[in-house]
Structure formats: structure tokens, C-alpha cells
Amino acid sequence: MSARQTPILTLILYLFIYLLPATLNHWWQLGAQTYLVTTIDYIIGAGLLYAIYRRDAPLTFEKKAFGWTQAFGWIVLGALAAFVGQMVARMIEIVIFHSVTSSANTNLILTVIKSQPYFLIASIIAAPIMEELVFRRILFGYLQRFTGVVGAALIASVLFAAAHADGHLLTYTAISLVFCYIYHRTGQIAVSMGSHMLMNAVVILVALH
Template sequence: MSLKKNVVATLVTYLIVYLLPVMVNLFFHLGSHIYLVQTLDYIIGAILLAYFYLRTNEQPAIERKLTKGRQVLLWGLLGMIAALVAQMIANFIDLLIFRSVPNSANTATILTIIKSYPFYIVATVIAAPIMEELVFRRTIFGSLAPFTGNVGAALIASVMFAMAHNDGHLLVYTAIGLVFCYLYQKTGRIQTSMISHILMNALVIGISLLR
């Protein structure tokens, strides 16, 4: 698969995965079963996007500098910390300037669902981060970087990432997205930002569930 075909396949598949549970619910009124449908939908979506990634015989320019496995893991761990710090700083700015409540409605909703349907944690901690990194970092950021430069591409991809979460904390999710873009650009490995993203979601959700 060429890089251009990968970009199209990735974006189209992600859009279908993103909209499918809502569309199915409109016709079949799934009720609480929508969370199982969404979990399966996300898992299948993550597998498909990973398959497209593995079948692509071209690489974005960012991936020409490959980092070894141990360094990917190390940067992934450091990236999780950096993303949490970026989130705290962005929350402070949000509160200071926009008077926004630090609590994320998106996170609160996810926690409520997980408490009733524990299997949903697979969608939020593993499947969603894998898809989002392949879409927003590798596909959007990676494709735009040669045309807009790394900074411009990172801003566009991160704002789109924030808008996809749609909970009013645009600055917070943009800041997190910028950290993930940096990790991908720094190591040339999308696995780095995946590790950071998965660990961050797992830590935030895990701590919240233990409260």
C-alpha cells in the first residue's frame, strides 16, 4: 500500500469507526448495549488501522530517523509525564483566562460508563489511543509536516485532536496533542506516542476509579 492510499484508508476508516455507533443506535436503539458496540467498534478500528500501517511500504519523512526499542519505551514513559504536566499547565491557563472548570466532561462520562461496564476500559485505554495516534499524529501531522513545517502541522493536528474530544477544553487537549506530536517527531516512531497516550489514559482512569 502506498502512503497516499494509507492516508485515505486511515482517515475514511476512522471516520466510519467514529460515526458507526451513533448511526447504529439511531436505527436500532441499543440502549446500554451501545457501550459494547462502541468497544467492539474501537477494537476493530484499531486493528484495521494497525493493519494499514503495517501494509504500507512507504514512510512519512518523520520516520526516516528510527529510534531503538529501549529508547522508544523510555521516551514513551517520559512523554506520559510531559503530557500530564502539559495538561496541568493548560488547565491552569484555562482556569485563569477562561474560567473553565478543570474537570473534563469527557473523562467524567468515560468513568461513569466504565464503573457500570468495565469492558469499556479496553476502548478508552488501548483501542482509542492506538487509533488517535495513527490518525492525528502519523497521518495528519506526518502528512502535513512537509508542507507546513513541523510546528504548523503539529498545531493543526493537535487542534483537530482537541476538537474530536469535544468537551470544551480545547487548550488542554491541544497541549497534550502537541506533546504527542513532539514524541513522534523526536523518535520517528509512532509507537512512542502510543505508549505515552496509553499510559496517560490508564493512569488518569486508574487513579480516578480508585478515589
């Protein structure tokens, strides 16, 4: 697969996966079944996007070998750094922009999981896989040749924040910047995926208890 085909195919497929549940609900009024459809859609989507990634050539900063112990350490460090970045960004939003403290996106996910526990798979596993492949590997990874590392990280992170669309632009941008750094520093998209999954899991499971 060529360097031009991979990002285009990945982005088109991601948009299709992202919009499919809402489109089906609009036409067939799925109701509560929307979240089951979304979970299945995300699982299949994550698998397809990962298959595209596996067929792509490595980017210049990606590493072929990385020990599991080292990877685990970076995963934990990435999740912790993302928590800190989120807290700092959230405080700035509250003090300067007088933003609400809660996240509408997170609250919706928690509400759905309480009645549809299987949605945990979409939130903790499938969504992070897709988001890391799209926002980190494709947008951040491929844009570097045109904008440099910092420019690519900023563009990818702002788009990541905009995709969550709950008013906390700075918070999600800060989280994304951390994952961009983890990915670039380790050269392993699996590490930033792990950090993303760990962060989502902790936030959701703590909130549910």
C-alpha cells in the first residue's frame, strides 16, 4: 500500500465508521440498540483500521523492536502524563474561560455503560485503537514531513479535541499532545494505544464506582 493510499483510505474508513451508527439510527430509529450497533461498528472498524496499518510501511521514527517491559513502563507513564495534562488544562479552562468542570462526552459514556455494560468494549478498547491510528499515526505521523513534529502534533491534537465536541477543547488537546509525544518518543503506536486505553479505563471505572 502506497504512502498516499494509506492516509486517505484510513480517514475515509474512519469517517464512515464514525458516522454509521447515527446514520442507521436516523433511518431505522434504533433507539437503545444504537449503542449495540456502535459497539459492533467500532470493533469491526478498529480491526479494519489496524489491518490497513499492518500493511503500511513504517514511518521514519517508528521502531521495529521494543521490549514489553519498556513498553509497559511507557504506557503507564503516558497515562499518568495524560491525567496531569488533563488536570492542568481543565484548571485553565475553569479559571480563564469559566468552563464547566464536567465533560458531556464522558457523562454520556458513563450513562450508556450503566445500562449497556458491553459499551465498555467500544469506549476502552475499540475507540482508543481507532483514534490512535487516525489522529496519532495518520495525522500526526504523516503531517510531520510538511509541518514538522510540533506543527503536526498541534494540528492532530486540535482535530482530536474538535472530534470530541464537548466544549473542552484545551483539555482534549493537552491529552492528545501527550499521546503524540509518547508515540514519537517510543516509535510504537501500540504504546500510545495502551496509554489511551489505560486512561479511559481508569476514568470510566473510577467514575462508575
